[in-house]
Amino acid sequence: MRVAISSDDKESTSYNLNNAKGFMIYDLADGRVKNQFYRCISTPEYWRKNGSSKVSSQNKDKLLEAVLDCGAIISYAIGEEFINARKYEEIEVYQTQETDLKSAIHSLIGGKLKALN
Numbered sequence: 001m002r003v004a005i006s007s008d009d010k011e012s013t014s015y016n017l018n019n020a021k022g023f024m025i026y027d028l029a030d031g032r033v034k035n036q037f038y039r040c041i042s043t044p045e046y047w048r049k050n051g052s053s054k055v056s057s058q059n060k061d062k063l064l065e066a067v068l069d070c071g072a073i074i075s076y077a078i079g080e081e082f083i084n085a086r087k088y089e090e091i092e093v094y095q096t097q098e099t100d101l102k103s104a105i106h107s108l109i110g111g112k113l114k115a116l117n
Contacts, residue, residue: 001028004067005104006075010038012099017075023066024101031109041066067091074104078116093117 005013006020014020020041027035041062067073072092076099094113098104107113 001071002026002069003028003072003074003105003108004070005101007038007101011101013074013076013096013101013104016077017063018079020075025070026105028109033105039066072108074108074113
């Protein structure tokens with residue numbers, strides 16, 4: 001399964017999925033990480049400058065495009081607008097209290113995270 005974790009710096013989970021600069025992508029198999037890489041999100045510059053937590057349909061589309069090949073998304077904070085948009089997709093959404101990526105992915109592998117959708 002491919003998992004996306006929102007991250008701005010490739011080391012820690014971004015505080016808010018709506019304002020994430022990208023995703024650390026993990027390919028999981030047999031309960032282990034087999035591959036990982038970073039995927040940037042192309043979003044309008046004003047969105048980041050204003051730090052808006054509201055998700056426009058254009059921003060939601062950018063987020064969705066970045067993770068369409070993933071089976072799950074993990075983030076520290078996830079807006080309800082995004083969770084509701086997921087109802088039409090096959091991607092599970094998880095929220096974590098972990099701030100570093102390694103802990104977040106191991107929480108998922110270890111079954112400590114519960115899907116929000």
